[in-house]
Amino acid sequence: MKKRIFSLILALAMLCTLLPQAALTASAEVYSGSCGAEGDNLTWSFDSETGLLTISGSGEMAVYTYSNPAPWYGYRDSITAVSLPQGLTSIGDSAFEDCNDLTSVAIPAGVTRIGNSAFSGCFSMTSVNIPDSVTSIGSYAFSYCKALTSVTIGNSVTSIGRSAFEGCSALTSVTIRASVTSIGNYAFYGCDALTAINVAPGNLYYASFNGVLFDKARTELIQYPAGIPDASYEIPAGVTSIGNYAFCVCKALTSVTIPDSVTSIGFRAFYGCSALTSVTIGNGVTGIGYGVFSNCSSLTSVTIPDSVTSIGDSAFSRCSSLTSVTIPNSVTSIGERAFSDCSALTSVTIPDSVTSIGWFAFESCSTLTSVTIPASVTNIGDGALGYFLYNGGYQKIVGFTISGYTGTAAETYATENEFAFVALGGFSDVAESDYFFNPVMWATTHEPPITAGVAPGYFGPNNPCTREQIVTFLWAANGKPEPEGTGSEFSDVAADAWYYQPVMWAVENKITSGLPDGSFGVGQPCTRAQAMTFLWAAQGKPAPSSLESTFSDVSSGDWFCKAILWAAENGITKGVGNGLFGVNDTCTRAQIITFLYKAYK
Numbered sequence: 001m002k003k004r005i006f007s008l009i010l011a012l013a014m015l016c017t018l019l020p021q022a023a024l025t026a027s028a029e030v031y032s033g034s035c036g037a038e039g040d041n042l043t044w045s046f047d048s049e050t051g052l053l054t055i056s057g058s059g060e061m062a063v064y065t066y067s068n069p070a071p072w073y074g075y076r077d078s079i080t081a082v083s084l085p086q087g088l089t090s091i092g093d094s095a096f097e098d099c100n101d102l103t104s105v106a107i108p109a110g111v112t113r114i115g116n117s118a119f120s121g122c123f124s125m126t127s128v129n130i131p132d133s134v135t136s137i138g139s140y141a142f143s144y145c146k147a148l149t150s151v152t153i154g155n156s157v158t159s160i161g162r163s164a165f166e167g168c169s170a171l172t173s174v175t176i177r178a179s180v181t182s183i184g185n186y187a188f189y190g191c192d193a194l195t196a197i198n199v200a201p202g203n204l205y206y207a208s209f210n211g212v213l214f215d216k217a218r219t220e221l222i223q224y225p226a227g228i229p230d231a232s233y234e235i236p237a238g239v240t241s242i243g244n245y246a247f248c249v250c251k252a253l254t255s256v257t258i259p260d261s262v263t264s265i266g267f268r269a270f271y272g273c274s275a276l277t278s279v280t281i282g283n284g285v286t287g288i289g290y291g292v293f294s295n296c297s298s299l300t301s302v303t304i305p306d307s308v309t310s311i312g313d314s315a316f317s318r319c320s321s322l323t324s325v326t327i328p329n330s331v332t333s334i335g336e337r338a339f340s341d342c343s344a345l346t347s348v349t350i351p352d353s354v355t356s357i358g359w360f361a362f363e364s365c366s367t368l369t370s371v372t373i374p375a376s377v378t379n380i381g382d383g384a385l386g387y388f389l390y391n392g393g394y395q396k397i398v399g400f401t402i403s404g405y406t407g408t409a410a411e412t413y414a415t416e417n418e419f420a421f422v423a424l425g426g427f428s429d430v431a432e433s434d435y436f437f438n439p440v441m442w443a444t445t446h447e448p449p450i451t452a453g454v455a456p457g458y459f460g461p462n463n464p465c466t467r468e469q470i471v472t473f474l475w476a477a478n479g480k481p482e483p484e485g486t487g488s489e490f491s492d493v494a495a496d497a498w499y500y501q502p503v504m505w506a507v508e509n510k511i512t513s514g515l516p517d518g519s520f521g522v523g524q525p526c527t528r529a530q531a532m533t534f535l536w537a538a539q540g541k542p543a544p545s546s547l548e549s550t551f552s553d554v555s556s557g558d559w560f561c562k563a564i565l566w567a568a569e570n571g572i573t574k575g576v577g578n579g580l581f582g583v584n585d586t587c588t589r590a591q592i593i594t595f596l597y598k599a600y601k
Helices: 002-018 409-416 437-445 467-477 500-508 528-538 561-569 589-600
Strands: 030-034 041-047 052-060 081-083 087-091 127-129 150-152 173-176 196-199 206-209 212-215 220-223 232-234 255-257 278-280 301-303 324-326 347-349 370-372 387-390 393-396 401-404 420-423
Touching (some): 278 301, 301 324, 409 420, 467 500, 467 589, 528 561, 528 589
Parallel strands (some): 052 081, 127 150, 232 255, 255 278, 370 401
Antiparallel strands (some): 206 212, 212 220, 387 393
16 A cells, blocks of 8 residues: 555656646746847847846847837736846837836946837836937837936937926936937926926037026027926016927916017917916917916916917816906907816907807806807807806706897807897997997988998998999988989999999989999999099089188199088088098098988988
8 A cells, every 4th residue: 555655656746847847836937039120139038936027139129019019018017127238229119118117227338229118107117327328218218107206318318209208207307418409399298396407518409597498599498397396487588489388287386477579389388287377478479379278277367468369279278267368359260179168267258350269169168158259250160159068968058148240150150059149239340439430320220221331240441432332322322212224334334233223323313424434433442532522413513602622632623622612511521631631542431421421411
């Protein structure tokens, strides 16, 4: 019996010697393969027991991507250390991306390039030393290395890629070497603890002023470190542009003054400045671009200067404390989602310079219950006004009301979306203080109407008045009588033209005989002398009491003398000032309606 037991134990022992070592100790598995660029001799091995990834050989490392990751990517959560050989010349794109437990790495001398996203997402990496041999740091190379507190950049680095250190929230300081010639956008975006960006002496492209990164000439502010504890910042005079994301997520910033020298503000320049309560925008800024003040949740009001002509997409989106905004009369367009999610916004003034309002421009402004839209607006995007997002869908703001002019985009938008519409009377370009206010009101309420304006909501007071327009006004003021004639004697007056009957009536009543070349002069601006002569003739050509002219540009022998002197005697006109009537000046619509009002009223 004892022999049988001994034989069984011996057989089991012999069987175990035939099994692979990995089957006995799974924790001691070693994985390996090649990782060199084409023609280069680089290999890798990973020891799952120690967590060490070893790169051996020499040359360039292969380039990896999201769809073609590094061969050790599957073990990224177990890699705690990386050993790189002295013969390595480059670290490939995405080589050690998302190696969450990697705490540090020694980059050997001889490496000239650190690829895009090479160490991106290495959350546990605390420090890195970039040797002097390195000339370029790729885009996103160290992005979101959240434990990285310090970085030493070698003396040969010439380029720091886009978002190279984005999201390195523990990084406190960095020095840009004299060799650096280019820094990509957002290179230090989201570095919440960064208090200073220093520039080494001798750099020909960049400068640091109190820790703030500028171009060498200090005309562009490139990056304001998010960790600076100062509550307010005044941008130095002479700066002409603010770079993309320059102040992004500067959570301690409470106020900022932008000087008149600044003409452009980059994308999302002040995005997420959650403590920003006030901003002074200089008179040189011409546009507020994409997301410039988005997510500035403490911003209560903003004054936009007259120099601004456009408000871009999402410019003030999610400014949840913004209660009112006045848009200057220089702005022509309001971008998509420009003021979306401004939940405290109760009023907005849209000037008649604006021609378009982008889709969802004021979406989820739930306390904005009414808005006046000028006639100048010809395009209103879907969901621009009157809607808020609720449970994944858009709901209408109860009682939302649009005021505007009949026949304009405002009425169309209100009708299509079933919002209440309040029609405004008169014209947006005619104010009660204008000298022509009463004449215009008389002309538009006259029976029959003398004019309805040049477009819905617009009278066009300063537009030049053409010859056919003036005789049409006169014809309407006289009740629109049917002319007796049936054919036009003018080469430029067709029988189906809207001014055909007024011209025929004017000819029959000897108000005009046209121009010497046989045309009526359709489309030609009417001079003040011609306009007054038409009016005088329509009144029966009454003789003035005196032919002595009070205007230096009107003589007794002029063909328009009697008409002008009659008008002056009857208080229809006082001339243009300085003793002049302005005989050859173009007559505007406001002027002729005023002449008609005084003559017929």
